[in-house]
Amino acid sequence: MNWIRGISLRFVVLFVLWTLPVACYVAIGAFAIYQTGWFYKIVWLLPGMWGTAWLIGKIWKPPKVHRSFSGKPLSAPDFWTPLDSSAIQIVEEYRREVQNIDSETIMDFNRYIRDAQILAERLAKHYHNRTRDEFFHPLTLVEILAVIHLAAEDLEQWVLESIPGSDLATIGQIKRLPKVVNALDVVQKVVYVGSAVLNPAKMLAYPLWRKSANVTVELQNELIRGFYQRFLRQLGYYLIEMYSGRLRSGSRLYRSKFSEMADVAHEFDRGDTSIDDLADLSTTIAVMGQVNAGKSSLVNSLLHNQVAVTNVLPETRSVTRHQYTVPGSNNQVTLLDTPGYDEADVSRYQLAEIQKAAKTADIILLVMAANSSARDADRQMLDEVAAVYEQDRKLKPPAVIVVLTHIDLLRPVREWDPPYDWRQPHALKEESMASAVQYARELFGDKVSGYACVYTGTEHPIDSGTLDDVVSQMVAHLDHGHGAAILKAFYRKLSDDRFKTLKNQVFRLLKTVR
Numbered sequence: 001m002n003w004i005r006g007i008s009l010r011f012v013v014l015f016v017l018w019t020l021p022v023a024c025y026v027a028i029g030a031f032a033i034y035q036t037g038w039f040y041k042i043v044w045l046l047p048g049m050w051g052t053a054w055l056i057g058k059i060w061k062p063p064k065v066h067r068s069f070s071g072k073p074l075s076a077p078d079f080w081t082p083l084d085s086s087a088i089q090i091v092e093e094y095r096r097e098v099q100n101i102d103s104e105t106i107m108d109f110n111r112y113i114r115d116a117q118i119l120a121e122r123l124a125k126h127y128h129n130r131t132r133d134e135f136f137h138p139l140t141l142v143e144i145l146a147v148i149h150l151a152a153e154d155l156e157q158w159v160l161e162s163i164p165g166s167d168l169a170t171i172g173q174i175k176r177l178p179k180v181v182n183a184l185d186v187v188q189k190v191v192y193v194g195s196a197v198l199n200p201a202k203m204l205a206y207p208l209w210r211k212s213a214n215v216t217v218e219l220q221n222e223l224i225r226g227f228y229q230r231f232l233r234q235l236g237y238y239l240i241e242m243y244s245g246r247l248r249s250g251s252r253l254y255r256s257k258f259s260e261m262a263d264v265a266h267e268f269d270r271g272d273t274s275i276d277d278l279a280d281l282s283t284t285i286a287v288m289g290q291v292n293a294g295k296s297s298l299v300n301s302l303l304h305n306q307v308a309v310t311n312v313l314p315e316t317r318s319v320t321r322h323q324y325t326v327p328g329s330n331n332q333v334t335l336l337d338t339p340g341y342d343e344a345d346v347s348r349y350q351l352a353e354i355q356k357a358a359k360t361a362d363i364i365l366l367v368m369a370a371n372s373s374a375r376d377a378d379r380q381m382l383d384e385v386a387a388v389y390e391q392d393r394k395l396k397p398p399a400v401i402v403v404l405t406h407i408d409l410l411r412p413v414r415e416w417d418p419p420y421d422w423r424q425p426h427a428l429k430e431e432s433m434a435s436a437v438q439y440a441r442e443l444f445g446d447k448v449s450g451y452a453c454v455y456t457g458t459e460h461p462i463d464s465g466t467l468d469d470v471v472s473q474m475v476a477h478l479d480h481g482h483g484a485a486i487l488k489a490f491y492r493k494l495s496d497d498r499f500k501t502l503k504n505q506v507f508r509l510l511k512t513v514r
């Protein structure tokens with residue numbers, strides 16, 4: 001037989017030694033049951049189970065290829081930009097489109113290269129609008145090698161952890177696996193026909209038995225598809241990282257800066273690691289707003305009236321820094337107090353200061369007077385912030401939190417009985433606060449991530465929880481701020497190390513030539 005030729009003599013001998021005792025036990029057991037008279041009572045057990053398996057297989061359809069063992073979809077870590085997050089859909093669409101793969105095609109390494117090339121082309125069009133012939137043009141050799149290394153390393157870890165015997169089976173043995181499966185199928189047929197000599201009625205159940213036997217093949221193919229779907233997900237993740245520019249300095253630096261942060265939202269569950277535990281995270285919160293909006297009062301209240309100016313923001317004349325510890329956490333952030341701008345006109349100087357602060361900020365507290373409807377300058381300021389990050393799309397835009405001050409001047413003006421809950425309004429003052437927030441929502445839409453209402457004036461005693469609303473919003477957006485901060489720090493380091501790396505490369509090349 002052809003299937004015997006593909007199997008070594010050693011395998012045949014070992015297979016016979018393993019299966020012969022089992023076959024003897026089966027034969028002796030069947031004879032013993034026959035002698036007791038129970039044989040004909042339980043002989044229908046196997047056909048009954050096979051029939052049930054066949055029926056379940058008919059009713060419970062196998063999942064589509066793109067859903068088989070695909071696990072959770074690709075998710076965006078906190079440091080990804082909106083451009084990166086939108087690229088996820090491209091990866092997921094290709095995973096759904098990918099053709100079927102089985103035990104025969106899993107060993108076709110050209111298949112891996114072809115799918116990687118197609119996925120890279122689609123992402124190149126998303127990031128750089130490059131044609132098929134140019135999708136490699138904006139990339140460096142280091143970036144391409146880093147994608148291969150990172151995706152292969154992740155897949156290697158998954159195989160070691162999830163597939164039994166993956167560190168024992170050789171490629172030659174895996175290639176022979178389909179032939180072994182065919183050989184076992186022939187042996188099963190011989191055993192079944194041989195057992196039918198004692199009970200000819202079993203031949204009637206043969207079609208059902210054959211249907212149920214296919215379950216093993218289906219499970220095998222499901223595992224293979226699961227492996228390939230995992231490969232596509234890992235590849236897609238690192239292709240996005242490559243086109244974003246974060247692999248420019250190689251896989252080692254990338255792993256040291258981003259691996260833990262990516263693991264939190266992406267692939268592996270490693271204990272209780274959280275973004276708060278990561279090093280080199282210094283979140284910057286910029287406080288912006290119009291003149292007389294209550295910006296300075298908010299800064300003073302956050303700092304407990306101890307305005308400790310540390311220094312002036314580089315390249316600015318009036319943006320001051322303060323160190324601030326967010327209540328209820330160990331996160332120390334840098335608080336930027338920016339100059340106020342006018343509703344009548346935002347000067348060129350003010351715009352320059354705002355743009356520099358915005359590029360530094362990971363979170364923006366946009367302070368507005370709740371009793372004022374003049375918002376044109378604030379809208380212009382948000383447009384300028386958006387323009388800054390539109391020009392540098394590799395950075396993550398800051399989360400914007402609108403902080404409404406002067407809530408004591410909302411109707412009814414003479415009423416002051418805090419605390420107030422504007423999210424579930426019952427009193428008239430709370431309804432006025434909710435209306436002010438709704439007005440801002442209609443003006444700014446999705447440009448703003450959160451809202452808070454505070455009182456920092458001097459007309460009334462300040463309640464101990466007056467800043468709870470804005471602090472809770474800051475805490476809720478800290479992960480976003482950390483993600484934006486680590487991206488800025490990473491690209492800053494790349495820029496600082498660029499000439500140093502080039503100098504070392506030239507020096508090593510000269511030593512090699514010598």
